[in-house]
Amino acid sequence: MTLVIGSLQLGFLYGILALGIYVTFRILNIPDLTAEGSFTLGLAASAVCTLAGHPVAGIVAAAVAGALAGCVTGVLQTKMGIHAVLAGILTMCGLYTINLIVMGSSPNISLINVPTIFKAAESLGLSKEAARLVIAIAAAAVCLVLLILFFRTHLGLCIRATGDNEAMVSASSINVDAMKITALAFSNALVAVSGGLIAQYQGFADVNSGSGMLVNKDLADAIGIDFSQPYTWSDLIDMGKKVREYDDSMYLLCANKEYLVNMVVFNYGKQLLGKTFFDADTKTLNLTEDDLKTVYEYVKQLYDEEVVAPASYQASYTGDNLQSDTNWIAGKYVAAPTYISTIDVMVAANPEANYMMGQLPVLDGATEKGWASNTPQVIAITKTCEHPEAAVEFMNYFYNDDTALETLGATRSVPPTEKARKICSDKGILSEITMEGADIAAAMGGTPNDKISSSQESKTILFDSVETIGYGASTPEEAAADTINLLSGLEQ
Numbered sequence: 001m002t003l004v005i006g007s008l009q010l011g012f013l014y015g016i017l018a019l020g021i022y023v024t025f026r027i028l029n030i031p032d033l034t035a036e037g038s039f040t041l042g043l044a045a046s047a048v049c050t051l052a053g054h055p056v057a058g059i060v061a062a063a064v065a066g067a068l069a070g071c072v073t074g075v076l077q078t079k080m081g082i083h084a085v086l087a088g089i090l091t092m093c094g095l096y097t098i099n100l101i102v103m104g105s106s107p108n109i110s111l112i113n114v115p116t117i118f119k120a121a122e123s124l125g126l127s128k129e130a131a132r133l134v135i136a137i138a139a140a141a142v143c144l145v146l147l148i149l150f151f152r153t154h155l156g157l158c159i160r161a162t163g164d165n166e167a168m169v170s171a172s173s174i175n176v177d178a179m180k181i182t183a184l185a186f187s188n189a190l191v192a193v194s195g196g197l198i199a200q201y202q203g204f205a206d207v208n209s210g211s212g213m214l215v216n217k218d219l220a221d222a223i224g225i226d227f228s229q230p231y232t233w234s235d236l237i238d239m240g241k242k243v244r245e246y247d248d249s250m251y252l253l254c255a256n257k258e259y260l261v262n263m264v265v266f267n268y269g270k271q272l273l274g275k276t277f278f279d280a281d282t283k284t285l286n287l288t289e290d291d292l293k294t295v296y297e298y299v300k301q302l303y304d305e306e307v308v309a310p311a312s313y314q315a316s317y318t319g320d321n322l323q324s325d326t327n328w329i330a331g332k333y334v335a336a337p338t339y340i341s342t343i344d345v346m347v348a349a350n351p352e353a354n355y356m357m358g359q360l361p362v363l364d365g366a367t368e369k370g371w372a373s374n375t376p377q378v379i380a381i382t383k384t385c386e387h388p389e390a391a392v393e394f395m396n397y398f399y400n401d402d403t404a405l406e407t408l409g410a411t412r413s414v415p416p417t418e419k420a421r422k423i424c425s426d427k428g429i430l431s432e433i434t435m436e437g438a439d440i441a442a443a444m445g446g447t448p449n450d451k452i453s454s455s456q457e458s459k460t461i462l463f464d465s466v467e468t469i470g471y472g473a474s475t476p477e478e479a480a481a482d483t484i485n486l487l488s489g490l491e492q
Helices: 001-027 032-049 055-078 084-104 115-120 130-148 155-163 166-171 176-202 217-221 233-246 257-273 289-303 341-351 388-400 404-407 419-424 432-443 458-471 477-489
Strands: 106-108 204-206 209-216 249-253 334-337 355-358
Touching: 001 032, 001 130, 001 155, 001 176, 032 055, 032 084, 032 106, 032 176, 055 084, 055 115, 084 388, 115 130, 115 176, 115 249, 115 419, 115 432, 130 176, 155 166, 166 388, 204 404, 209 217, 209 341, 209 432, 217 334, 217 355, 233 249, 233 289, 257 334, 257 355, 289 458, 334 341, 341 404, 341 432, 355 432, 458 477
Parallel strands: 249 334
Antiparallel strands: 106 204, 209 334, 209 355
């Protein structure tokens, strides 16, 4: 029943997006790719206003922002003579930067424990699920009524006529360009409203996706561990203790030195410092020896409190092959910090378990609350391109061809666009839990690792340091000193 209600909630909210696309695609016969950017713009505008304590104003701001984005595309099409598809792509790509600016240069905004219109409905005595369903239905109904009324006005009839026969409308002294710009503005306003409502519904706005926590739900429930609510890195230690008290043959996290670096060291460090290990521009270290010592002290806690298996045991499962860990297969771990691309692999290794995706830990007083993330793929056409029409054709194929999108989904990675993800989900290429993981990870997207931090050389230095801590061969202080010395050699 919960699945049905949840589907209805999201169906009505995304239905508003469908209404927006209907205006341009069915009435004006324009494939408007601006929608991908204006949806996220609505997310960003709504989140910023909601965070400031104005959730209703957030929806209005989303509509206005979306309308402006549509106007930009309309001007590019009509006044500058740019092909409709390319105009949409140009605006969509430009909006990625705009969205970051709206969100204060942060790739994500969390709305956890922030009043939203959905929580306002709950204050009227409705349950959480009922409040969400009522708001979703009401919002969709209002948008549908406005759409019907709008297209019964003189302006609406002119827009409809423009879509039917542009030449006749022009001959009737109706400004065709104005009609197209208005329709695009109206369409993207609806799309952005959908994004604004989704932001408040899911509790975050984000432009990235990255890592997640795969949880054996039945085991977590039996022990009394809840990964569905926000928690800190200290809470993670306490969870690990509870697991050992429950069964000393079990551990909280399935991990090895590679995962401890990628999932703990990088992300704990980011949240502590508010930046990556290296400065991508100056090629210099962002962290001090004391900073890294603090991070390593937490890693030592994970080993000492037996939150993770001993380093000697982890050594059997190097790289990205945690799915072969016999303890994971036997259901001896409660959770595994994992990449979205490896969720299905981990699930397949122990298909009998009941899985869910859980939240990721956030440091108390974190400077940055994000986790490692991957930015969406963007393709642009250069000014010196010798064959721009062929380039546009390729971009259209890459982003919109169903076969191409299915191919992307088959690579074990979550495709870069919402449309791609939907196609892969509808056709069963991506599992429900993978989609759930992508959504949760998006809420935690932080500053991506720069190329130096992500290089194999720098990672190997960190892997070896973590391993020495796990074996007790070095203290956090000693390991930090050695790591800084070695990493400093990469500052070139």
